[in-house]
Amino acid sequence: MNFLFNEEQTSLGETVGQVLADHAALTGPDPSRGSxxxxxxxxxxxxxxxxxxxxxxxGVGLGLVDLAPTIEALGAGLAPPLIASTLVATEAVNRLGDAEQRAQLLPGIAAGETAIAIASAELGRGNDPVFAECGLHDGRLTGRKIAVAGADVAQMLLVVTRTQSAPVLALVPTDAPGVTIEPHADIDPSAGLCRVTFDNVAVASAQLLGEGSPGALDTLIDLGATAQSGMAMGIAEVMLKRSVAYACEREQFGKPIGSFQAIKHRCADLAVAVEAGKATSHYAFWACSEDAEDRASAASAAKAYCGEIACNACNDAIQIHGGMGFTWELGLHRFLRRAQVIEHAVGSRAWHYERVVAETLAAREVA
Known part of the structure; x- marks a missing residue:
């Protein structure tokens, strides 16, 4: 059995990476959103x-696993998070939407005319993607969401909210009466994180995604966590390549610093971590694409593990570069900033590790 990506899947990721590379501002020292x-x-x-x-x-009709190299390229190129959010929302509409919702939303998404920001985190419980005080009662949505990437430029919001009985997903236009969007400060200004307030916003039943499906929220969490793991590994791989390249060219005492044991071992450990992380992430993409029984645990394991690897890779890269690594001009801080945003998106590392434990114990009880 061949577990490698085929030529078309790999080529697609490389092409997206080349497009992002043409916009140098994405990875430049200044974390602005100008491009x-x-x-x-x-x-x-x-x-x-x-x-x-x-x-x-x-559209083209590809599966989620086909886009794994592409999503890694989005992470490596520090693409605006709204792009990945729209891809996740697209797959959520594919799986949870009814025929009318798909016909209404998907053509605009395919044409690049509809961007969808995912609004899940809330103040005080931002690391728990299931928690929602934002409420939907009698067709009216009230509450506040934080850390909504790209909400100020998106056309639609996919909101995690709660009725009196259960959590639901609601599709809300950003220009709907009662919706207020304000950018807020965060560690990565280029991520475009926003605070979104809903003040008695009218939400029709036709705007509910996966209504009546008990697994709708879990589906969104799994899709989002998997995409975040892919972007995290894109960052980690860039940090590995830049670290090895610098260790080979920078000399001390007449030798490349990569020949010294401390640097050599750190690069080797980073290379092993990147390979392990990519394998974990790729399995999560497969599990989500095939809707496997262990989809939830695979997605959460990938999100937690890959987020940790990405942050460690950024820290290692900065230290391998020495004093230069801490300078603004080198731009390594851009990758660390984004890795920190990814680590807390769609649930924290601790929340996902706890979910893996819970899913594993539940599977053992069934067996």
Whole structure:
């Protein structure tokens, strides 16, 4: 059995990486959002947003696992998080939406005209993706969400909210009456994190995604966690390559610093961690694509483990570069900033590790 990605899947990821590389500001020292619109337009022209959309709605009809190298490229290129959020939301609509919702939303997504930001985190419990005080009662949505990436430029919000009986997912236009969006300060300004307030916003039953499905929220969490793991590994791989390249060219005492045991071992440990993390992430992509029985534990394991690897890789890269690694001009801080955002998106590392334990124990009881 061949577990490697095929030529088309790999080529797609490389192409997206080349498009992102043409926008040097994404990984430059200044963490501004000046090129976000141009990046979105370039990827839309490439057809990125049509890949997960079925042919009947103007798309290509690929599966989630086909996009694993592409999502890693988004992480490596520090693409705006709204891009990955839209891809996750697209797959959520594919799985949870009814025929009318798919017909209404997917053509606009495929054309790159509809960006969807995912609103799940809340103040005080931002690390728990299941928690929601934001409530939907009698067709009215009230509450506040934080850390909503790209909400200020998106056309639609996918909101995790709660009725009196259960959590639900609601699709809310960003220009709906009662919706207020305010960018808020965070460690990575380029992520475009926003605070979204819902003040008695009207939500029709047709705007509920996966209504009546008890696993709708779990599906969104699994898809989001898997995508975040892929982006984390994209960052980790960039840090590995830049660390090894610098260790080979930087000399001390007449020798490349990579020949010294301390640096050599650190690079080797980082290489092993990157390979292990990518294997974990790729399995999560497969599990989500095939809707495997262990989808939840695979997605959570990948999110927690890969997020940890990405942060450690950034710290290692900065230290391998020595004093230069801490300078603003080198730009390594950009990757560390984004890795920190990824680590806390769609649930914290601790929450996902606890979920893995819970899923594992539940599986043993069934067996």
């Amino acid at each position: 976000d619109a141009e990046v979105w337009a370039a990827l839309a022209e490439l057809g990125l947003f049509s890949l997960l959309v079925a042919e009947e709605h103007g």
